[in-house]
Amino acid sequence: MATSMSHRFLDACRRRPVDSTPIWLMRQAGRYLPEYRAVRARVSFLELCKTPDLAAEVTLQPVDILGVDAAILFSDILVVCEAMGMKLILEDEGPQFPTPLRTQADVDRLHIADPERELGYVMEAIRRTLKGLGGRVPLIGFCGGPWTLAAYMIEGKTSRSFERAKAALFSDERLAHELLGKIADTLVAYLNAQLAAGAHALQIFDSWAGALGPEDYAKFGAPYIARVIAGLERDARDPQPVIVFGVETGELLAQLAATGADVVGVDWRVPLDEARGRVGPGVALQGNLDPATLFLPLAEQEIRVARVLELADRAGPGHIFNLGHGVIVGTPVENAKALVRQVHAHTPPR
């Protein structure tokens, strides 16, 4: 990565001065892009994840089309669970584990995945993406948070209230520790393989963090993220930044900041200056425009983007612009392009 543009994202993660606010969008490679839909017309979601050339192709699309400051590898947080021994069905209606975890024996049967052998297609996609990027912008690798993956594996599919997962983990701490521990150890190996393949930064998506109250998150959520981060073998001189993110995490921000993460992602419910008060001065903030904003007329969108930037400036150094959650299907590409232009026009105070 030779140009200053390509470092803007990493500099902001490290709370160093930047020429303008960097931006990328969660789910920036996705169904709102016609170019993505053209690829998906030929292959299923899971095939796309497992075909390095195609995964690299869609990873690059938003860099070329929108001009974002980072690429994020196209994949899914649940491929790890498949590698641990679970049958996985990934379709647009939402992912499913047809034989969810039900007993201690089910958990015992899971193995700590070997990333190069069982998830090699991810590392190969990283290498091909890096070639395609040619140093233009950094590449973010990622994984799901241990709690979120465990909840998926127990529920078998997305859930409104997670009663099965909560009942299983809350009522049997030995089982909870075994399951979350196995997942965390797999994630350490997986993320280290992503770093070895060349990822410049990592994001841990603990998407369902906010389903847990703060006392439960302190037991079943944050400690396992901390364990993953502690296990990373990062560049000693310029360690690759780690971002943690979840939605509905207003009450969990301090815990997320204490995991060892460099950056905490914030959904649109908590203003960034308020978030700063909760995470302290030691981490950068990522976020947090309401994703629905991209359905507004551009002039109205601009006012709301300016407001996020204003609150970010108030929160102090270290801001990566992003949405508060993933790009919504149906988002007009024109709005996403305008968003990138507008954020780039902003220089945060030193």
Place this chain on the structure above:
Amino acid sequence: MATSMSHRFLDACRRRPVDSTPIWLMRQAGRYLPEYRAVRARVSFLELCKTPDLAAEVTLQPVDILGVDAAILFSDILVVCEAMGMKLILEDEGPQFPTPLRTQADVDRLHIADPERELGYVMEAIRRTLKGLGGRVPLIGFCGGPWTLAAYMIEGKTSRSFERAKAALFSDERLAHELLGKIADTLVAYLNAQLAAGAHALQIFDSWAGALGPEDYAKFGAPYIARVIAGLERDARDPQPVIVFGVETGELLAQLAATGADVVGVDWRVPLDEARGRVGPGVALQGNLDPATLFLPLAEQEIRVARVLELADRAGPGHIFNLGHGVIVGTPVENAKALVRQVHAHTPPR
């Protein structure tokens, strides 16, 4: 209402001393009860809402079966929208408006409903429920929050991200004001009719409050709840308490407390002592056990109930025990019964 038991709920709403902590459960009349399922085997959800004898019957079930301290009328927040002129389909898969609001003309066509003429079955259900209660416990009437109803009417069904509703309201404040104003005025008349029919308290379910960031909620959410509450014709000597509730409202609690509500409902994400700091001393708190707790073994459930009670005591006078959201389908009735017993064993400090 002659006995002291029947006043415990109202006393707590008014932050007066109580002999033991009162409890009721959101969605306490519902599919987890075999007695409810027996009624539903004979009629559709909407028929049940519109048949006063049956609505009264299922309203009374949890009072008889669980021994809760308040009944809440069995109905649905969306019947009001039907009365305003929208076609409504209410089935177990989730409610739908097959012709959602799309244009200014659609909004213009809505009328402010006349509750006695267009929602008379609700008032009749209240009168029959009161007869069945015979003063044992107070009866809570309810409605949806204006933002939540508007969002449903624009989206046409439940939504993950509400981009249509947000785009419509955020980009056209005149339309937003007309729609939210019409809904609020309908709700004033509707709740006043419920009070006239004998409801002892009211709850406003702004279920989707948490989908809005704090600045948007200050524009499109809280002011319309305040308008509804301001329009109520309550008993001058002992005004019927009003409870406001939404989920994911951590950042909105102060706004909810400022609407004029007597009680603010809190989901399980915010500990009650922390919630007290946000709402100030002037309101009672309702909540906030994670509904998934009722899937735990009773001993483990008991520990978690005790913790909510401990934090509530710390939050000071005025606590109505409830779940942080509705009873989950599949909840064991035995757990719900044990919950009521355990809460009743607790006397809050004076």
